[in-house]
Amino acid sequence: MAEPTDAGARDGVTAEDPVVICDDVHVEYSTLATGKKATASSVGGLLNRGRSLQTVHALKGVSFVANANESIGIIGTNGSGKSTLMRTITGLTPATRGAVYAKSRPNLLGIGAALLNDLSGSRNIILGGLALGMTRTEIEEKYDDIVEFTGLREFIDMPMRTYSSGMTARLKFGIATAKHHEILIVDEALSVGDREFQKRSEARIREIREAAGTVFLVSHSMRSIKDTCNRTIWIEKGELRADGETDAVVEEYVKHK
Amino acid sequence: MSKSSELAEKAERFGLARVGARPPLPTYLKQVWERRDFTLSLARYRIQSENERNRLGMAWVLLRPSFQALVYGTVFGFIMTGASRPDNFVSFLVIGVFSLEFFNSSMNGGAKAIISNTSLVQSLPFPRMVLPVAKVLENLMNFMPTLALMFILAIIFGSRPDWSWFLFIPLVLLFTIFNLGIAFIFSRLTVHFRDLSQLIPFVSRMIFYTSGVFFDPSRLLEGRPPIFAAIYDWHPLHNVLSIARGILLEDHEMPVEYWFNFSVWAVVMVSVGTVFFWKAEERYGRAN
Numbered sequence: 001m002a003e004p005t006d007a008g009a010r011d012g013v014t015a016e017d018p019v020v021i022c023d024d025v026h027v028e029y030s031t032l033a034t035g036k037k038a039t040a041s042s043v044g045g046l047l048n049r050g051r052s053l054q055t056v057h058a059l060k061g062v063s064f065v066a067n068a069n070e071s072i073g074i075i076g077t078n079g080s081g082k083s084t085l086m087r088t089i090t091g092l093t094p095a096t097r098g099a100v101y102a103k104s105r106p107n108l109l110g111i112g113a114a115l116l117n118d119l120s121g122s123r124n125i126i127l128g129g130l131a132l133g134m135t136r137t138e139i140e141e142k143y144d145d146i147v148e149f150t151g152l153r154e155f156i157d158m159p160m161r162t163y164s165s166g167m168t169a170r171l172k173f174g175i176a177t178a179k180h181h182e183i184l185i186v187d188e189a190l191s192v193g194d195r196e197f198q199k200r201s202e203a204r205i206r207e208i209r210e211a212a213g214t215v216f217l218v219s220h221s222m223r224s225i226k227d228t229c230n231r232t233i234w235i236e237k238g239e240l241r242a243d244g245e246t247d248a249v250v251e252e253y254v255k256h257k
Numbered sequence: 258m259s260k261s262s263e264l265a266e267k268a269e270r271f272g273l274a275r276v277g278a279r280p281p282l283p284t285y286l287k288q289v290w291e292r293r294d295f296t297l298s299l300a301r302y303r304i305q306s307e308n309e310r311n312r313l314g315m316a317w318v319l320l321r322p323s324f325q326a327l328v329y330g331t332v333f334g335f336i337m338t339g340a341s342r343p344d345n346f347v348s349f350l351v352i353g354v355f356s357l358e359f360f361n362s363s364m365n366g367g368a369k370a371i372i373s374n375t376s377l378v379q380s381l382p383f384p385r386m387v388l389p390v391a392k393v394l395e396n397l398m399n400f401m402p403t404l405a406l407m408f409i410l411a412i413i414f415g416s417r418p419d420w421s422w423f424l425f426i427p428l429v430l431l432f433t434i435f436n437l438g439i440a441f442i443f444s445r446l447t448v449h450f451r452d453l454s455q456l457i458p459f460v461s462r463m464i465f466y467t468s469g470v471f472f473d474p475s476r477l478l479e480g481r482p483p484i485f486a487a488i489y490d491w492h493p494l495h496n497v498l499s500i501a502r503g504i505l506l507e508d509h510e511m512p513v514e515y516w517f518n519f520s521v522w523a524v525v526m527v528s529v530g531t532v533f534f535w536k537a538e539e540r541y542g543r544a545n
Contacts, residue, residue: 020273022264023264023265063264065267087379090276090382091276091382092277092378092380092382094277094540099276101264101265101268101274102273102274106276108381113374114377114381116303117306118305118306118310119302123302127295131377131383133295136294159309
């Protein structure tokens with residue numbers, strides 16, 4: 001795991017201090033011709049062998065350099081490859097060709113898949129924290145903060161399957177944001193829960209963004225991109241369409257639409 | 258691999274490492290070890306969550322193999338009469354069924370360790386070996402109470418406990434190592450060939466029926482070419498069952514050379530399995 005470096009030490013560096021480099025990244029998926037993703041259930045069985053596998057070229061050679069302390073917005077229409085790019089940067093979806101280099105492992109803000117529905121909220125906090133790579137003592141230290149933040153104290157010993165979808169989302173968000181991130185990727189669908197919790201989560205994100213060295217924000221909301229990003233990358237059909245000052249790129253993007 | 262461009266050079270100049278690159282084996286194993294808390298919690302919490310919704314809860318850990326033994330006992334107790342039935346049939350059968358359960362669940366669970374956790378693999382970075390290890394640990398934890406039940410049943414049906422029963426500690430250790438190797442191999446294989454998960458029940462049944470769960474292979478081997486006996490001497494699960502029965506049952510002798518044979522199996526399986534699994538580390542997140 002990455003050792004936490006002192007963010008302040010980087011301020012002295014002026015010209016370039018790359019933390020993430022995407023070098024001609026290509027990602028290809030194989031899909032069944034039916035248009036369904038080739039999952040466990042649809043690919044099993046010899047009958048499917050007859051169907052042709054189609055290759056979807058999700059990213060077609062994306063290159064850019066992200067420097068320390070930049071907030072980079074990622075925009076593009078649905079299915080343009082934004083999420084694929086982010087998953088490739090974290091190393092979760094391997095690049096078919098090309099490579100991503102990073103100073104420390106970039107983290108995607110998300111935790112859902114590690115949690116177990118039949119377990120209580122408090123056990124899920126421990127499991128989720130461990131899945132994120134925190135140590136037991138770290139989790140114990142932050143446990144009360146997390147519970148406090150989610151506002152689920154009276155339900156924390158009940159199984160997660162009894163939670164409403166909003167409560168589950170709050171729990172997941174609380175766990176995911178408890179860890180310190182050096183390079184952080186935030187995917188749009190963050191506005192979870194009621195308005196009051198939305199405000200709290202936005203504040204939390206801001207805190208994290210300030211603590212983190214470099215942030216990628218994937219969003220459809222031009223307002224939040226403009227509010228938070230000093231640089232924006234526009235991905236269209238798997239290609240890098242524009243990369244530069246947020247205002248200029250957003251303007252171009254809006255005109256295009 | 259990548260188009261060697263200035264970007265790659267730049268990455269090197271600033272000391273940036275390729276994301277998702279497979280670390281060398283020693284580093285990888287160290288990373289797996291560092292995640293031991295996660296691995297253990299995953300195993301423990303999965304057992305809990307699996308049994309949470311049943312009214313009898315954890316009791317099913319004991320009830321499942323007991324019912325299984327009961328079914329086999331009834332069926333084969335009727336079919337096999339007189340000479341073909343091994344001495345001390347109940348204990349003989351219980352040792353077979355309970356021990357094989359640990360192996361079978363490790364092979365089946367290992368086969369699903371990656372493919373049924375795709376979303377977890379795609380959303381969080383950690384050495385993927387954690388998943389099959391957690392599965393085998395989970396099975397080991399489930400095996401412990403059945404082991405205790407096995408001892409109790411053996412005593413009820415006439416065995417006298419003595420110091421040699423402590424030999425179960427090295428036996429279970431070797432068995433776990435062997436199962437880890439099996440789980441590593443199958444968890445990678447099913448990633449490449451999903452269809453394999455359809456075949457595994459047949460493989461495990463084949464192993465179940467050949468390993469001598471409810472019969473004594475040595476009797477069947479009488480009068481056959483010696484090659485069969487040689488093969489059986491290296492049947493890993495027959496090794497385990499023979500050793501276990503030799504320890505627990507008064508009228509069964511423990512074949513000492515099986516300790517050697519099975520140790521060889523365990524070491525070979527876990528080494529081959531580890532390298533085989535690690536080689537494909539970068540492959541596990543991919544969508545198809």
